[in-house]
Amino acid sequence: MNRLLPLIATLVAAPASLHAAWPNGTFFTAPYGPGGTWNLYKTVDTTMTWTEAQSMAERSVDPLGKTGKPGHLVCIGSAAENMFVYQKVLGHYIWLGMSDNEKYGGKEAGSDRTKGWHWVTGEPVTFQAWRSMEPNEYLPTGEDAVAIESSGRWGDWAIGSDGQQMDFRNASMIEWETRSPGPVPGAERIRRVLPAKWRVDLSNNERNGPGDGPWTVMSVLGIQSFSIWTAVMDLQVRMSLLKDSTRRCQRVNYHVEYGISLAGGWTEVKDHPDFPMVKDTCAALHVAKVKLDKPGTWSINVHGDDYYAVRFPGHKWKSVSGLGGIDPLDPETMYFESESGDGNSIGVIDLPAGESTIEVLLVNRTADGMIQVLAAPGEHVLDGSTDQWRDPGHKAAGDLAWPGIGSKGWTVIRKDLPAGAKPMESLQDAMGLPASAPSVTAENVEKLNYIDSDGASDIKFSNPVEVPGDRPGAQDQFMVMAQAELVIPRDGLYQIGIYSDSKAALRIADQKWLRFVRDNTYKGKLEGDTIHVEDEDRNGNYGMLFGEVELKKGSYTIEALYVNLKSPCALSVFGAPAGYAPRLLAKDGGKIEPDIDGMPLVMPAAAK
Known part of the structure; x- marks a missing residue:
């Protein structure tokens, strides 16, 4: 029996919090170290000031990797690691090992994102996920610490020492630089987001259920959406029982509930699916075939609420920008796993001439959900990088009058x-x-x-x-x-x-x-x-x-x-x-x- 299943059963039965989280003191191992090596992590939901949390982490010697290395507040090098921390720690806000305080190697940054911020390990700052108006040094006494906030985004906070306020107390995660070539024994190891193979193959064109369009969809209500991983596990089991329950749709561009006129997305989202998708927990897997006359680079623009994943089986993503990231255990999968009314990612991929399969997973965890998938030729990293975003399968409608x-x-x-x-x-x-x-x-x-x-x-x-x-x-x-x-x-x-x-x-x-x-x-x-x-x-x-x-x-x-x-x-x-x-x-x-x-x-x- 999978040793994680009893733990998952407990977690999915627990009352929903602001975001998914695991019990205090859970050890995880994940390949976020240099060169994909595996580090060790521990969830800490006891709230402390940033200074107290970092001091506690520094006093904690690696308990499983046997390296003898002290710990530190978690330092983040990718969107995938950021989502990992956000999903695993029970806490409205979560301290990170980043500061612009001179004692920790930083230099006063104020509201500058590019200068002064420093990881406590001294590693380079290669990834940032600031909230739109952060950092802002809002408090007159200073804000030298960083915490993950809603949707996995960051804000600067008072550090709790050097004259800065002591009343900001948050949860945290300890990281040990074990840099193991494989998972650290004794810790829960992360899994790939999508299975290597779905139990029901939706990529063949024989599943012509109700509806019309190039997309084949299988949807499931009441999914176990504690995390994207538990949702995929549940979907795998349920889809084999519902293997004949498929629909077709014209585009992956809809919101779950009727009447949500202001849903996210780069263009207007106004569709509603004609397959079962309802408010709260549900999931849908959408599959289509892409057919290109010649090889080329394409950008895939996704906006979603809550979790989503996109994969072209057999083809690796070149890059992903926005709030989502590349699965460290499966470079073919781009995903987002932080509750947000508009989680957004743009993935760049090289595709060959001929047919390729595209898979799009949506998991709705709470309230209304939505998904929008657009594509544009070339390499783009911002929604506004091009005005050529179109629904896959869109046919040119004559000419357009641009203001x-x-x-x-x-x-x-x-x-x-x-x-x-x-x-x-x-x-x-x-x-x-x-x-x-x-x-x-x-x-x-x-x-x-x-x-x-x-x-x-x-x-x-x-x-x-x-x-x-x-x-x-x-x-x-x-x-x-x-x-x-x-x-x-x-x-x-x-x-x-x-x-x-x-x-x-x-x-x-x-x-x-x-x-x-x-x-x-x-x-x-x-x-x-x-x-x-x-x-x-x-x-x-x-x-x-x-x-x-x-x-x-x-x-x-x-x-x-x-x-x-x-x-x-x-x-x-x-x-x-x-x-x-x-x-x-x-x-x-x-x-x-x-x-x-x-x-x-x-x-x-x-x-x-």
């Missing part, structure tokens, strides 16, 4: 809070800044795609530039106003939006917004010709307001307003013909261009 900006570009004004003035708290405060406030004006700006040079934040579009008037060091309490001529090349429905880290508004003069396509802030407001949001927290996620508007061919005044209070900075304005991946609203960008086909899928003979 853009007129030949004068954007006029951008940045205003800083005058010395001695009351700090801004709202969009209205920003609009009320006096004409005498320190300001900088930039004209003939090609596109709005800004970032603070010393307060890096999440970005969605490639090559952001510094905000006009940017100075060395992170800056707070400023506003950005931008205005341009919006050019619409043809009558139709358009989806236009603004991306930011703080308070923001977007207005198309005298044109009424119809609805939100996406509102990542969950607090956006749509009022006449303006969409706006006053919330700057957003649960640590980036803020996107993406609205739909019907416009006639012609020109319109478009205005954007952004207010930075105390955080890193990012600002972009973008648009698309309704239903397509957006591009930045750029100078001379209002054009009609041909649509393109998506990644070609094989349509089963019975469904053609």
Whole structure:
């Protein structure tokens, strides 16, 4: 009998916490050491300050590997290791072995992500997963420690020593650098995410169940979704009992519950499956055949809630960006295993000419779920790296009318809070800044795609530039106003939006917004010709307001307003013909261009 099964049975029967977790004091071994060697880990759900947790770890000599090495707070080198820590420790927040405190090898970083942060082991910082507005050195006494927060993302915290607050106490994980060539005996070893072979082969084209389309789907309700691994084990057992229960669907782009209009995804998610998928625990395996005329590099863009995995059997991922990662025991599998309303990953893979199989697993753990799979030719690492994302199997629909900006570009004004003035708290405060406030004006700006040079934040579009008037060091309490001529090349429905880290508004003069396509802030407001949001927290996620508007061919005044209070900075304005991946609203960008086909899928003979 598998020695893990009794433990799994206990865990899946336990009440659900904020995320999956294992009992305090569980030892794990996993291949996250140099060159894929196996280190030893221990879960600690006793809450302590960062300094106390690191001190305890340093006093703990390797108990199983027999190396005699002291431990340390876990140091993370990949998205897979980050998800491993997040899933295994019972704690709302989890300390990491990272600091910008000089005592631990760091150097004061403030809100800079690229300088000063240091792993306690001295290993290079090759992976980071900051929340959108972190780090921010928010407390006046300093924040020299790092913890995993919601969705497996990071924030900086008070370290609990050197004058910094003592009342932040979190769970942690101890790591020992055993660097074993194989699993450390006596510890629970991690398993591969997907089985080498599914018990039911959905890749043949003979399973033509109800529905139509290139995807064959098998779904199971009431799945054991404590972790992606337990869900896969349960699915393997259940699918052999339900081997004739398959459906077909046109695309993997849906939300589980009806009426969830603001689900995640890079383009709008509006489908609902016609196969069994319900709120709370369920899973679905989707399989299709890709057929390419010639070999090439493709990028696969996945947004999901909660867990997902994507595999092209026989082909390894070249890279994965975003919140997901590559399975260290199976380089053919890209996956995400951290509860999130919009977990996102982009995998890059080389595919040969001819047929290849693609497998997409979705596991829904709590509340509503969703999945969106898009593909684009070439190598991309950001949602906004290309506007060529299409549903696999998409057929070009003639030509597309792209919104853009007129030949004068954007006029951008940045205003800083005058010395001695009351700090801004709202969009209205920003609009009320006096004409005498320190300001900088930039004209003939090609596109709005800004970032603070010393307060890096999440970005969605490639090559952001510094905000006009940017100075060395992170800056707070400023506003950005931008205005341009919006050019619409043809009558139709358009989806236009603004991306930011703080308070923001977007207005198309005298044109009424119809609805939100996406509102990542969950607090956006749509009022006449303006969409706006006053919330700057957003649960640590980036803020996107993406609205739909019907416009006639012609020109319109478009205005954007952004207010930075105390955080890193990012600002972009973008648009698309309704239903397509957006591009930045750029100078001379209002054009009609041909649509393109998506990644070609094989349509089963019975469904053609």
